[in-house]
Amino acid sequence: MSPTTETLTAERILEATEEVLRRHGPAKATVVDVARALxxxxxxxxxxxxxxxxxREAVTQRWLDRASGRLAGIAARDSDPETRLRDWLSALFEAKRHKAGDDPELFATFSVLTGENSQxxxxxxxxxxGQLTEILRDGVARGVFALDPAxxxxxxxxxxxxxxxxxxxREWGRPGIQAExxxxxxxxxxxxxxxxxPSKTS
Incomplete structure (x- = not known):
C-alpha cells in the first residue's frame, strides 16, 4: 500500500533520500525523486x-551520527581510561572503514554532502x-593522564x-593499515x- 501523508515520517523520508542518493548521486537526486520513491x-x-x-542537511546528519551511539557508549563506560580511549579510537576507525568499504558509492556521495553542510x-x-574529552578528563581524575583534557x-x-x-x-583497505x-x-x-x-605495557 502506498504511504499516506499521515503515515509518512521524517525517518522514512530520510531512508528514501539515502536510497535515491545511492542511485542518482548528489548532483542529480531531487525531492521529486524522493517523493516518487515513497x-x-x-x-x-x-x-x-x-x-x-x-x-540534504538532515540526511547528512543522520549519516554522520550513525556510529555516534556506540562511541558515546564507549566514552561513558566506567572502565580503565587507556582501554576506553583505545576502544573509542578503534570504533571510530572501524565505523569509517566500513562506510567506505561496504558502500563506496554512498560514501562518495556523502563526502560531497558533508562539504555542503559544514555546520x-x-x-x-x-x-x-566532547566524548574524547570525557574519556581524558576521567583519565586525569584517576591519575592515568596528565594533560589538559579539552x-x-x-x-x-x-x-x-x-x-x-x-x-x-583510499588508504583504509591497504595491507598493514591496522598495524599502523x-x-x-x-x-x-x-x-x-x-x-x-600506571602503564599497560609495564
Whole structure:
C-alpha cells in the first residue's frame, strides 16, 4: 500500500533520500525523486523538510551520527581510561572503514554532502571531541593522564585524522593499515600517561 501523508515520517523520508542518493548521486537526486520513491507528492516531503537543502542537511546528519551511539557508549563506560580511549579510537576507525568499504558509492556521495553542510560537520566533530574529552578528563581524575583534557582531545583527534578523515579513505583497505593505526595509538598513549602513572605495557 502506498504511504499516506499521515503515515509518512521524517525517518522514512530520510531512508528514501539515502536510497535515491545511492542511485542518482548528489548532483542529480531531487525531492521529486524522493517523493516518487515513497509514492507521495513532493509537497508531502516539503511538509517535513521545508527545502531541498534542509533535507540534504538532515540526511547528512543522520549519516554522520550513525556510529555516534556506540562511541558515546564507549566514552561513558566506567572502565580503565587507556582501554576506553583505545576502544573509542578503534570504533571510530572501524565505523569509517566500513562506510567506505561496504558502500563506496554512498560514501562518495556523502563526502560531497558533508562539504555542503559544514555546520553539520562542525557539530558532529564537536560531539566527538566532547566524548574524547570525557574519556581524558576521567583519565586525569584517576591519575592515568596528565594533560589538559579539552586541548588534548583536539590533539588526539587531529593526530589520528588519517584513520577517520574521508580524505584518507583510499588508504583504509591497504595491507598493514591496522598495524599502523595501532602504532599511532600506542605512541599517543605513551605521551598521555602521567609521570609515574600506571602503564599497560609495564
Amino acid at each position: 509514492g507521495v507528492s513532493h509537497g508531502s516531503v516539503y511538509r517535513h523538510f521545508r527545502t531541498k537543502a534542509a533535507l 553539520v560537520v562542525d557539530q558532529h566533530i564537536a560531539d566527538l571531541l 586541548v588534548t582531545a583536539r590533539a588526539v583527534f587531529d593526530a589520528t585524522g588519517r584513520f577517520h578523515d574521508p580524505f584518507y579513505a 593505526f595501532d602504532a599511532v595509538v600506542d605512541l599517543l598513549l605513551r605521551g598521555l600517561r602521567a609521570t609515574g602513572g
